Every structure is written in structure tokens, then in C-alpha cells.
Amino acid sequence: MAKIKILDDETVKLIAAGEVVERPANAVKELIENSLDANATRIDVSIKNGGKTLISVKDNGTGMSREDAVLSISKHATSKISGKEDLSKIRTYGFRGEALYSISSVSKFEMITGQGDSSTYIYCEGNKILKIEERGPMKGTLINVFDLFFNLPARKKFMKSDINEFQATEEIFISYLFAREDVSFTLTHNGKQIFNIPVVNSLIDRFTYVYSPELAKKMVSVENKNVNFEIRGIISKPELTRKSKDHIYIYVNDRPVKSPEIIESIISAYGSLLFRDSYPIAIIKIYIDPEFVDVNVHPAKIFVKFSNESEILNFVKESVQKALKGINLIPDVSREFPALEKMEAMLDVEKQLTFETEKGILQKKIDENIPDTGSFRVVGQVLDTYIIVDTGKGMLIVDQHAGHERIRTEKLEDDINRKSVQNLIDPITVKLEPWQIEIIRQEKDLFSSMNFQFDVFQNHVILRTVPSFFKVQEIVDAFIEGLNELGKNKTKGIDERKRETIATMACKGAIKANQKLSEKEMKILLYDLMKCRNPYTCPHGRPTMINIGKDELEKMFKRKI
């Protein structure tokens, strides 16, 4: 007997529907897109229990006639394209005519839609219309999706917790907030309004509503155009970062898309301005002739394919770089361009000299070069904590502790990457608590990737090789600090944990606040800081320096208004 069977229509329908609507968030996405395609200017999304019991989307768009309302839930019913030639010039969010068919196939589905004078009410279960009635005047469409997957128990089982499903919906919802500033949106979960976002004139105003006015101040705009594409967007200054890439939003012709490649272009444009494993917030909108984009490559239309991908990637990178060049990287009291040029000039001087690590030589160079640049003069120390520098263009205030943390972290990183180690002639024995020993055993690989070699005997660790960065008297403290840090961060990714452990170990011996420094020490610190890959923030993301430009000083003293 043949084992292969042709599935019946009913089963085929359910399988196909499950592909389009994987979870509540997908249904929300499709319904929002339909509302936008219907030219709505207001969209209210309300869900219950993460969307498992109810997904409701209401819009003030064109609405449908009775005839169209019935057609809209049948298979491959669309008003947006008429044939294959239209597939290459899609300007609407939808085009496959599958969403309402799929959603209504796997739920108890209710729709009220009207074009002004009257409206139509339809109720169906598993795509079977059970009720259809004429209702009063209304313009727009309300769709209620009850009991998602009621007839697809396998799929129902796969839904995650309410919170989890809600978060997925929230993510999708937010992505449309940035897609269309000209539409107002609300999102309600279990009766509680989470977002109420009005129509605004600009992306940055939208951002202010979604994030906050404080964060909005740290965003800069990206604008660029060539014959083939246009880019509009906002990106965060390097001082504002996030631990994941989730805050990078990409749009192609106002359609939210996922593109790891474009995200990489954005990150690479920042280069070393970003600390390892920290990522910018960015909203990048690319506008391109629909002929060059295939939006039909993914069931949920989340990924798209460009016919000229590498060109786009370069263009994005270039545009972000251009935007970053125009800004001040040092947190500034004024909004004026800071002493950055001078610093760069100073860095150039340093680069021309062959760099040697030996203290004496370095010291000589500092004595020779800092005063020689003529632009950076250490004025003194305030509160035994801040170093005041005359930059020739204003005043720079350096936090000695944050600055030194940055210097030490980069030095330790460099040592680890260069595998510069010291073999301890007298191995150091450290007595540890049992839980610390446990961490050591678990993290042996991570420690060896940081060039620590040791043996463990009962409750002792015998350190034999350590990065050459550490002075002998620092080793025990730094090692224990690093160990404790690793114990805290079990859930994070390996790279991130390594980065944080390095920072913790390096920061341990940093110059503290409330510590008097000699002029020479201040000069060395300033010099070393300027040589850092990212001199502007400490490894924990706090600023190392603040600039008060000449203009700002003049304003403060009312020499200038």
C-alpha cells in the first residue's frame, strides 16, 4: 500500500495559514499593513493575553464594500496587484492576498468595515462565514481575531508566555511607528494603554515619543542621496549605545525589514567609536525604485532582496560616516565643534614618531611633544579629581578616574591580543572560596583566552602566567575581581563577558578620584588618553571628558549673546 497520501483541502489550508501566521505578532503585522494600505491615519491595536485570546486592529482608512469584505477573506484575494507584471513595482505593504484568508482560517474572526454611509459585519470561524449583516454608518475597518489557532492545537502549543508574545507584538508595533510618522498609533495590552503616539512632522519627533527627549538629544540625522537611492534617518552619537542590535531599525520604502548586512554597514561606519559589543540606536530609511527590490522573497515580507546590494551597503556606510563626521564626539556643554581637530593634530604628531613602550622614552616624548603641540596645556587639577586642559579652543575637563580606566582597559586588551605575557618566576598562590574555585573550573577556557595560566589545587589557584600588563602586586586583586565579575555574568555571551572581565581587571588599579596628581602624571594621563581608540568614554560608557568651547565661555560671561 502506498505510504504517500495527498492531504485534504482542509489540512492544506491550515498548514498554509500557519506559515503566514506563526504567532500573534505576525497577525498584528499583517493587519497594521492592511490599515496602512487603506490610507489610514489612525490605527488602534489592542490585544489580550499576548494576542492569544484577542487581537484587535481598528483603522480610519477607506474601508470596504459588502462585496469586497466577503472577498477579502477568500484565498488570494487582493486589490493591490492584478498580475505578475505588478510584482516588480510594489508600492503597497501587501500584495499576496493571503493575510486575511490565513488569519480567518485559524481563528474566530470578526470584521466590521464601511466606507461611510453603512457598514458590513462578518463573523466567521475557520474561514467559514457564520454571520453577515448590514450595520450603521462607519468609515474604516475593525478586525477582531479571537482565539488564535483554536483549530490548530499543535501551533497553539507553540505559543510562548503572554509576556513573550506581547513583546513580539510590541517590537513589530514599534517598527511601524518609525515607518510612518504621518499616522497616529495606539497599543493596548489587557486594557492598559502602552503607547499613544500622535502624528508628528519628523522622525526625530517620533523618536522622542517612543524613546525619550533625553535620548533624542543624542541622535543625529543622516541624509544622503544619489541617482539611485536616498537615505533618511537618525543615528545615535557614539556616547549612546545599547548592548544589542535590536535598536537598529531598517526600512526600505517605508517597509520595516531585517537586514543583517545593512546593520553591519552601519556598525562598521562607527568603527572604533563603539566599544566592543555595544551598538548604536539607528533608524535608517532607504528609498529606492521598487524595481530594484524584491519584497517577495520571504513569507512574512521581512527580508528583501536588492538587485544592487553592494552599492546599497556602501551607500549606507558612507552616509552614516558622513553624519558622524559632522558631530562633536566629546560631550560638550556647548553644541559647538570642539577641540577635536587639535587632538587629532596631536595624535598625528604621535603617529609620526616610532612608538616604544619603555617608560623613559615615552616620558621624553611627552615632555617634548605635549608642550610642543602648543595647543594642549594642562592647567591643573580641580577637587583632586578633574584635570583642566586649555585646548587653545576652549577648556577640556577630564575625569582622571574614568580616563585612566579607559587607558588601562585598552592597554590590557592590547596585551591580551598580542599575547604579551609574563611567566611568574615565583608562581602566586591565591586562596579562594569554594564557589570561586567552581567558577575557575568552569571558566578555564575564558581565562586562558585572556592569557592566564594556572593550576588548581583544592581551594588554591597557582598562577603561573599572566598578561604582562599587570604589576606583580596587582595580580591577586585583579584576578579575584575578574573572577567575581565572571560569576555575576553567567547569562551573557562569551565575548561580552570577556570584555567586561577585562575592563574590571584593568580598572582595578586605575587612578582614583580624590587623588592628587603631579603635572607630569596629568600630562601622561592626557597623552595616553588621546592615544586610545575610543578616548571619549570609560569602559562602562561614562564620558571621560567634557569640553567647554570658547563660544560657550563667552556666552556664560555674557561677552556674547
Ligand SMILES: Nc1ncnc2c1ncn2[C@@H]1O[C@H](COP(=O)(O)OP(=O)(O)O)[C@@H](O)[C@H]1O
Ligand atoms: N483594513 C482594511 N481596510 C480596507 N481594505 C482592507 C483592509 N484589510 C484588507 N483589505 C482589503 O482586503 C484585501 C485582502 O487583504 P490581505 O489578505 O491582507 O491581502 P493583501 O494585503 O496582500 O492584498 C486587500 O487587498 C484589501 O483590498
Ligand SMILES: [Mg+2]
Ligand atoms: Mg495585507
